[in-house]
Amino acid sequence: MKDYSAMSDFDIQQAVLHETWGKHPVRLLGKMMLDILLSDYDPCNNPADAWPIIYGNLITIEPDYEFIDESEAEVFPTGLWIAERSGNHEFLQHVNESPLRAAMIVFLQMKDAEKCDG
Secondary structure: OOOHHHOOHHHHHHHHHHHHHOOOHHHHHOHHHHHHHHHHOOOOOOHHHHHHHHHHOOOEEEEEEEEOOOOOOOEEEEEEEEEEEEEOOEEEEEEEOOHHHHHHHHHHHHHHHHHHHO
């Protein structure tokens, strides 16, 4: 599976756009419309762009915690976020400082898994 964590937000944005709009979005939208879309579209940082993907693909996002002691009675937040999706005998997860970026990486992992299965 591709290492999306090494990619920039812009590269992830392009990959998400490719997966959501198809291989040739220029044909679908026209060059001018695509330029406008790309200037504003940012699913790694904009909840309005990310939410339809998160909701539509049943991706969960939750804060990451560490246990303070072995009893697991006390926890503290690590400052990271966990995005994950389970189903179809698969479990995909990514941890990142940005919850939306983590979710977009899980989305791209899902698409990779679908290509391997199909």
